[in-house]
Amino acid sequence: MLGTTTRSTLLAATLMASVAMPVMADKASGRLNVAFTKELENVDSYFNSSREGVVLQRAVWDGLIYRDPETNEYVGNLATSWEWIDDTTLEFKLREGVTFHNGEAFNADDVVYTVNFVANEENGAKTQRNVNWMKSAEKIDDYTVRIHLKDKFPAAIEFLSGPVSMYPDEYYAEAGPSGMGLKPVGTGPYKVVEVVPGQHFVLEANESYHDSPKGQPEIARIDIRTIPDVNTQMAELFSGTLDLIWQVPADQANKLAQMDQFTVANESTMRVGYLQMDAAGRSGESPFTNKLVRQAVNHAINRQELVDALLQGSSKVVYTPCFPSQFGCVQDVTEYEYDPEKSKALLAEAGYPDGFSIDFYAYRDRQYAEAITSYLNAVGIETNFNMLQYSALRELNMKGEVPVSFQTWGSYSINDASAMVSQFFKHGALDSTRDDEVLEWLDVADSSTDPDTRLEYYTKALKKITEEAYWAPMFTYNTNYVFKTEVSYTPTADEVLRFVDMSWN
Numbered sequence: 047m048l049g050t051t052t053r054s055t056l057l058a059a060t061l062m063a064s065v066a067m068p069v070m071a072d073k074a075s076g077r078l079n080v081a082f083t084k085e086l087e088n089v090d091s092y093f094n095s096s097r098e099g100v101v102l103q104r105a106v107w108d109g110l111i112y113r114d115p116e117t118n119e120y121v122g123n124l125a126t127s128w129e130w131i132d133d134t135t136l137e138f139k140l141r142e143g144v145t146f147h148n149g150e151a152f153n154a155d156d157v158v159y160t161v162n163f164v165a166n167e168e169n170g171a172k173t174q175r176n177v178n179w180m181k182s183a184e185k186i187d188d189y190t191v192r193i194h195l196k197d198k199f200p201a202a203i204e205f206l207s208g209p210v211s212m213y214p215d216e217y218y219a220e221a222g223p224s225g226m227g228l229k230p231v232g233t234g235p236y237k238v239v240e241v242v243p244g245q246h247f248v249l250e251a252n253e254s255y256h257d258s259p260k261g262q263p264e265i266a267r268i269d270i271r272t273i274p275d276v277n278t279q280m281a282e283l284f285s286g287t288l289d290l291i292w293q294v295p296a297d298q299a300n301k302l303a304q305m306d307q308f309t310v311a312n313e314s315t316m317r318v319g320y321l322q323m324d325a326a327g328r329s330g331e332s333p334f335t336n337k338l339v340r341q342a343v344n345h346a347i348n349r350q351e352l353v354d355a356l357l358q359g360s361s362k363v364v365y366t367p368c369f370p371s372q373f374g375c376v377q378d379v380t381e382y383e384y385d386p387e388k389s390k391a392l393l394a395e396a397g398y399p400d401g402f403s404i405d406f407y408a409y410r411d412r413q414y415a416e417a418i419t420s421y422l423n424a425v426g427i428e429t430n431f432n433m434l435q436y437s438a439l440r441e442l443n444m445k446g447e448v449p450v451s452f453q454t455w456g457s458y459s460i461n462d463a464s465a466m467v468s469q470f471f472k473h474g475a476l477d478s479t480r481d482d483e484v485l486e487w488l489d490v491a492d493s494s495t496d497p498d499t500r501l502e503y504y505t506k507a508l509k510k511i512t513e514e515a516y517w518a519p520m521f522t523y524n525t526n527y528v529f530k531t532e533v534s535y536t537p538t539a540d541e542v543l544r545f546v547d548m549s550w551n
Contacts, residue, residue, distance in 0.1 A: 073532060073550050076266030079289045080543075081273045081282070084410065085244040087437045088227040091211055092164050092171040096436055097317075097456055100209070101543045104260075105249060105268075107211035107232035110138055110157070111203060112259045115538040118461070120203055121259045124152065124212055124233065128203075133495060134181075134195040136202060142189055144256045147237040150214040154191040158183040159215035161193055170223075175469045176209040176458060179492075198493045200500065201373075201462040209458045235263040235546040245272050249545065264549040283308070283528065290529035292543060295413060296358035299526035310528050314360040315541035316369045317456040317523035318466070319414065321347075325516050326480040328446030333404065338396035340515035343450075344382035345389040346425045347418060349520045356414055359524035366508055367467055367517050374463030374491060374504030379512040389425040401426020407451035409436040415452040418520075444475040454523065459540035463504050464492050471511060479516045 082098045091103035110125040122128070125138040144152040161183035164171045171177050179199040184192045195202060217231050230238040235255050240248035247270040251263035273279050273288075280298060282288040294302070294310075303310040321343060323334035333339045349363040365382065368375035393401060406422075406429035408415035419429040429450075434442070442448050457465035468488050470476055484507045491503035511517065527537050535548045 076550075078265050078268050078533065078545075078548065079287060080268060080270045081279045081288050081291045082270055083272075083274055083276065083279070083293055084436050085272050085274075086247075087244055088223065089230045089238065089241060089243075089247065090223045090226040091209070092173075092177070093223045093227065094437075095173045095440065097541065100456070100458055100541075102230075102238075102247065103209070103211055104234070104542050105236040105545050106230050106234045106238055107213070108234050108258065108260075109206055109208070109211050110140075111207040113204070113207040114259065115540050115542070115544075120207055123258055123260070124157075131192065133198045136193045136195070136206075137186070138191050138193070140189040140191065141256065144233055145254065146214040146217070146231050146233050147252065148214065148217055148231045150216055150231075152212070152214075152233055153188045154185040155188075156212050156215045157191045157193075158185050159218065160211075160213045163213075163218070164210075173209070173458070173469070174474065175465070175472075176205060179205070180210075198495050200495050200497075201460070201464050201492070204460050204462050205465075208460050235260055236268060246270070260544075260546050263546050265545065268545050283530075289533055290527070290535070290548075292525055292527045294526040294528050296356065296526065299528060300358075302528050307531055308528055309531055309533070309535075310526060311535070311537050312359040312524055312526050313537040313541075314539050315456060315523045315525050316371070316459055316461070316539070317454050317541055318364060318367070318369055319411075319452070319454045319520050319523060320367060321418065321518035321520070322443075322448070322451050322453055322470075322478050323517065324446070324449045324478050325514070326446075326478055328478065328480075329449045332449050333396070333398065333402055334449060336396045337514055338392045339398065340518075341382065342389040342392035342396070342425065343422065343427070344515050344518045345385045345392065346427070347421045347518060347520060348384040350384070352414065352417060353521050356417060357521055357524060359526065360522075361524045362522045364519050364522055365512060367470065367511060367519050368463045368508070369457060369461075369466065369522060372457065372461050372463045372466065373497075374467070374500055376501070376505045376508055378505070379508050380515075381512075382515070382518075386421075386425050393426055398426070401428060403428040403430065404449050405430045405432060407432045407434060407439055407442070407448050408453075409434050409439040410454065411452075418452055440476075443478075446478070448478075456523075456541055459542055463508075464488075467504065467507060467511075468492055471507065471516075479511075479514075481510070481514070481516070484510055 086098045088094050108124050112121050112123040126141050127139045131137050164177045165180040181194045181196045236249040237252050239250050249268040251266050279291045299310050302308045324332045325334050327335045353361045471484050472488050487503045487507040491500045494500050532551050534551045
């Protein structure tokens with residue numbers, strides 16, 4: 047079925063013949079050369095929503111809490127302790143003696159300014175779901191602060207251990223998101239010394255990094271360039287101008303794994319690939335407002351073949367719009383077996399016996415997206431393929447101008463269903479369904495402090511989302527990391543590329 051539609055280009059075979067011996071990593075200067083595939087329009091972690099942004103956020107900034115990626119234990123980072131004062135108030139004791147990269151001392155003023163700024167929707171944080179559960183922050187003394195929640199939000203600690211980073215109040219008040227994007231300032235293990243927006247980022251180890259559970263940086267300099275084409279990345283890996291690449295397709299990774307000068311590590315991620323359909327009709331007259339059409343799309347896709355042939359590794363088929371390990375991501379939902387004849391029959395019943403033509407969008411993994419369109423074309427859905435940059439597609443989605451798209455979501459590595467289900471099904475700018483009943487159920491699930499109640503209402507929401515076929519969830523991702531044998535690194539399952547965990551062999 048996939049055949050020539052997948053465009054699986056194996057550049058590695060020709061490169062192997064042209065390279066006589068491996069090029070050593072730049073250990074002498076302590077510089078590690080890394081490639082990003084996707085552009086990062088703003089380094090300010092509150093004003094981008096890409097995985098590359100998450101990577102830089104964890105390197106440059108710190109949060110109050112840290113979740114150990116191996117044990118999932120919560121420990122203090124910029125906070126030394128915390129307690130619930132009541133159902134909507136968290137009090138934190140802050141770590142003393144911490145300084146930002148620009149020399150500002152960290153204290154309660156920074157927490158108050160950061161929280162009050164990002165929690166204010168008018169200030170435009172890109173991923174509102176990460177911050178809009180906070181109402182405000184209050185200074186008790188220089189090293190004691192309270193965060194007030196808008197409502198009960200049992201996932202607060204999880205969010206505070208992930209996407210909520212602390213910024214220097216004086217600098218951020220002056221520089222704002224645009225200035226922070228050009229000259230980032232945090233307390234993290236790495237400081238940013240050069241930014242060419244969307245193209246080039248240079249990090250240096252923070253030699254005065256505090257006693258953080260993240261650990262101390264061992265590699266002195268991280269040089270990151272945006273190189274969209276994976277074949278170009280591989281060519282540079284062979285030539286020695288790159289030391290580490292990631293998100294490498296399985297076929298290329300398998301070739302590289304046969305070579306002595308590279309380490310190939312495969313690790314699962316919390317990322318889910320899915321088709322989002324305009325069930326609400328935001329993009330105009332849309333066939334996807336018809337449930338039968340959405341069901342037809344779900345039956346048209348051979349999820350297992352995609353996993354076996356393209357993703358491989360530790361990827362799994364999913365039918366839920368969330369990652370299975372997330373709290374509340376129940377698996378007892380409607381599943382759609384691969385049945386192209388049933389798909390065609392459903393299209394005919396919906397009034398499209400000859401199918402229809404539709405604009406189809408994607409921003410990454412063109413190989414996967416083209417394979418998916420081949421399934422749709424086979425049942426009569428002709429796709430006009432549009433490959434955009436991530437930021438451009440996100441903006442179109444927020445405006446409701448996308449009829450159908452292949453997208454992915456990694457939940458900012460937050461192990462709670464609210465980080466994905468509630469992100470896309472609570473009438474926000476990215477909600478393509480606008481189901482009032484689902485919204486009502488998710489409001490209960492997100493705010494209840496009783497785990498059983500949360501589970502009950504996430505179950506209600508997910509059962510309806512899948513029965514109505516609002517999306518076509520397809521698979522979980524895995525990530526292939528390829529790096530020179532001179533580099534030591536063990537990836538974690540949360541898809542965060544942690545520079546602080548890297549060292550030289």
